[in-house]
Amino acid sequence: MSRARITDWVIAVGVAAVLLVTGLGREHIGPGWLGYALLVAGGLALAARRRAPVAVLVVTGLCAVGYQALGFDVPVIAFLFAVYFAVRAGHHLVVVLAAVALIAALPLAALVTLDDTGAALARGRDALELAWLIAAGAAGEALRQAERRADEAERTREEVARRRADEERLHIARELHDSLTHQISVIKVQSEAAVHVARRRGEEVPPALLAIREAGREAARDLRATLAALRDDEAPRPGLAHVADLVDKAAAAGIHTTLTIEGDRADVPAAVSRTVYRIVQESLTNIARHAGAATATVRIDCGRDALVVDVEDDGTATAGAAPAPGVGLLGMRERVTALGGHLRAAPRAAGGFAVHAELPLERT
Numbered sequence: 001m002s003r004a005r006i007t008d009w010v011i012a013v014g015v016a017a018v019l020l021v022t023g024l025g026r027e028h029i030g031p032g033w034l035g036y037a038l039l040v041a042g043g044l045a046l047a048a049r050r051r052a053p054v055a056v057l058v059v060t061g062l063c064a065v066g067y068q069a070l071g072f073d074v075p076v077i078a079f080l081f082a083v084y085f086a087v088r089a090g091h092h093l094v095v096v097l098a099a100v101a102l103i104a105a106l107p108l109a110a111l112v113t114l115d116d117t118g119a120a121l122a123r124g125r126d127a128l129e130l131a132w133l134i135a136a137g138a139a140g141e142a143l144r145q146a147e148r149r150a151d152e153a154e155r156t157r158e159e160v161a162r163r164r165a166d167e168e169r170l171h172i173a174r175e176l177h178d179s180l181t182h183q184i185s186v187i188k189v190q191s192e193a194a195v196h197v198a199r200r201r202g203e204e205v206p207p208a209l210l211a212i213r214e215a216g217r218e219a220a221r222d223l224r225a226t227l228a229a230l231r232d233d234e235a236p237r238p239g240l241a242h243v244a245d246l247v248d249k250a251a252a253a254g255i256h257t258t259l260t261i262e263g264d265r266a267d268v269p270a271a272v273s274r275t276v277y278r279i280v281q282e283s284l285t286n287i288a289r290h291a292g293a294a295t296a297t298v299r300i301d302c303g304r305d306a307l308v309v310d311v312e313d314d315g316t317a318t319a320g321a322a323p324a325p326g327v328g329l330l331g332m333r334e335r336v337t338a339l340g341g342h343l344r345a346a347p348r349a350a351g352g353f354a355v356h357a358e359l360p361l362e363r364t
Helices: 003-024 032-050 053-069 077-090 092-110 115-128 131-201 207-231 240-252 270-291 325-338
Strands: 256-261 297-302 307-311 343-347 351-360
Touching: 003 032, 003 077, 003 343, 032 077, 053 077, 053 092, 077 092, 077 131, 092 131, 131 207, 131 240, 207 325, 240 270, 240 297, 270 297, 270 307, 270 325, 325 343, 325 351
Parallel strands: 256 297
Antiparallel strands: 297 307, 307 351, 343 351
């Protein structure tokens, strides 16, 4: 049971106990057991004040009329609590109508056991003092306004933070565009021209030159996608569905790469999906550049509570050798840590290198 539910029940039981003790100390004319039951029911009804404040208002009012008709001269404490909770929930008109109805009904209920109209009016007035009724309503409205102002302040803070994040993204996009776009374009154009000239002369194109050309093309595409994502937070980004493209590129580069994806990937969160793509992309890039590997495997297991990524190769890395620190590994670790997961990147005992990442899932 949540803390809020426990609080509601504590209030309800406390009010019911006060009403019952008050009723036991007062004289009554009607059936005692029924009056006591109405007193307790009126108090316990407050336990539902979060889910149905209007229903609680009606129930406490009817219980008050009932035990007044049975001769129990007990203040309508539960109804005052119900007024407070209903006003706090924003049901102003219903509260006014219920209060007017109860003010009129209490003297009429008292006439059932009293022959004196003046005494009946006095009992009704004592059971529901207007000052206490107004105070309960005012307290509920004051707290409602305070909660609304707090919500508005929180919303304003979120909007300010979002606006600052948007400005920062645009600033980063401008810096990337100014610093990297020209250099990558030069690399791409020069490598394309070199390949074209070599083929035109009938010369064999060096594999390194072809790799430079392909890397330039891929870098240009990635930079455009990154700039688009920074300028527009809603721009489409690569994710789990695009991992197969990375494997195909690795295979085209001469590394025999296999991909295995298991489990339900239908509702993997977008942030996790993008992180998986970046982990596989960086891992395969490192294998192509540094590992000297002939084969690589990519395994993705979409479990119920976590997604696991394993990328392994049969390269030249040996057990016990610490991986060389680099921006790629650091970036992967930061992405995984930001999602509450953990990453392990180290040489395998059997030779080669392995990247293992576990990302927690909160499926919808």
